[in-house]
Amino acid sequence: MKCVQVAIPLPVRDPFSYELNTEAAGDVGIGCRVRVPFKNREIQGYVVGFRDEADVKSIKPVLECLDREPVLDANFLELTRWIGEYYFCSWGEAIENALPKTVRAGIKHREGSAKVCDTGAPFRVTLNEEQEAVVAEIFPALEAGAHSTFLLHGVTGSGKTEVYIRAIKKTLDLGKSAICLVPEIALTDQIREFFRGHFGNLIEIIHSRLTDRERFFAWQRIRGGESRVVLGPRSAIFSPVKNLGLMIIDEEHEGSYKQEESPRYHARTVAWKRAELEKAVLLLGSATPSLETMHAAESGRIRKLELTRRIDERELPEVRIVDLKQEASNRGKSVAFSFPLIHEITQSLERKEGVLILLNRRGFSTQVHCLQCGGIVQCRHCQVALTYHQERGRLLCHYCNYQRRLDEACPSCRAAVLKYVGWGTEKVESEIARFFPQARIARLDLDIAKKKGKQEEVLGDFRKRKTDILVGTQMIAKGFDFPHVSMVGVISADVSLALPDFRSDERTFQLLTQVAGRAGRGNARGRVIFQTYSPHHPSILYAKEHDYRRFFDSEIEKRRELDYPPFCHLINVVIQGRDEKEVYGVSREFCSKLKGHREKLPFREILGPAPLPFYKLRGHFRWHVMLKGREVLGMNRFLREVLSDFRKPSQVRLTVDVDPVSVL
């Protein structure tokens, strides 16, 4: 019997076969959405193939075909099939993840709305020599219409965006389309207007505030070839553009390109696969490329392009390290604002230049200690300290959002001697206001950005110089071009170093380099202060010197010695549940089952089971097993086999994270 193969958007293994009866059969083609019975309900699935089935009895019929013409093309199907295989989810789940909600929901749509017409009015600059040289490498690749990947390594303020614009224009001239990814936080009015100015009504901008309806119409315009440039965050990599010529990933090292829920895909990896399938050019841009990308460039697998100087020969900022240990011993107490920092801020304010102050920790005090019993006030569901948020007057858990009112007494011993310690952005903001009563101060962190329109307002006011000092978390460090900022202060360069994750040195270097790069993009030379308790740490020292090369050389050696990415692939299997003993038991069993297959093991190493650094989160105890190997697809095949007959209590969850970006 002729059957269709349907990918089901649930964590199941293979596509399922369904019978086509005559009514439904007429229009069904590969890439159509169908309604099918599954277990005891009806769901929507995606036709991915046809097949002759001999065993007819167990086969159920397709109930309805939702499309006259396929909504998914062959490349999209192949890409999502690969994502399922690589990122350990089903094909159907990978398909659903890549589609707008309304398409997933099976709604039959009428024609989309035509978009408002605006024509681009570009503000045109002449490329400098380095930019010209870079563009001269990219254009032939675009013309060749074959797959190639470039790393554009350009120091902060070197004019990478202008290179992107030229490459996209070239792509359009060739009759093709382009996708440009930027990290979600950098997707502000500024960059939107900039791109709109260049590409007018050819552009489609995807951002988190779009409604489902707007998202769907955007998807339709892209699919219809009306929109040929897509600007958006991670998920925009799945845009169904016609005739893809170019994909750009700006700030390619950014962790937000990895999705932290299933499918746990990385947009860079997906883009690379898509470029291969659709013979497109992939351009990865960064001032601080990920170790993976730079390693690929060094070993010749991708091509490296460099912008070594800032626009108009502007100098990179002068960075000074302030040793907080020294400062504390000089002043007899530990301080958050060293004298050099205060001095620099004062100078900038006098000269009416902008100041950015970074502390990558939100809230007011990061811990509440009891001086009587020595305890720290913790979350009820997580093994983490609660953060005191003064504005809300509450203690808050940053992992599960648990909140409690401020108590005068210690929750464990009832003594009324609580001490608030550790600095967050709220406290920095209020302290700066105390030091500089005449200054206009604003703050940007997750608590502010959650309020609708507030992030745009804060950034807009700062750009228009209605505020003098902007305090914030990493949100202020990413990609902004504020020419009037001459001074950047980092309250504590050590925040991310303390995290027990193999990427924490890399992340610290990136964050410091990026935030320092915000200074001195206008006429005045930038000045930067890093305050730290570890003034000799390579991440801090090399960031001070703007020396990516030496940072890379030292970090890559460590990775080689410890056999970590980019020298291997990691698969992180996380086992969690509410019953501590049960979780531990399952973790051990799983591990011994893996090790039982020793002779045909596709892994170089099996680490664990070990408790995760955040051992208890949201009421769940968490263990993990880390697998190291060379070839992901082979590792996954083996893992699937092991898991196919692995029994565990249903309340214990097991998740597989391929190429994890954070292991906490």
Ligand code: ADP
């Ligand atoms: P990056 O992304 O490399 O940090 P940007 O792309 O933001 O740097 O460029 C920094 C600034 O230089 C921007 O204001 C940009 O408009 C300007 N710029 C870029 N290229 C040129 C050029 N060739 N001539 C003059 N200004 C330029």
Ligand code: ZN
């Ligand atoms: Zn919590």
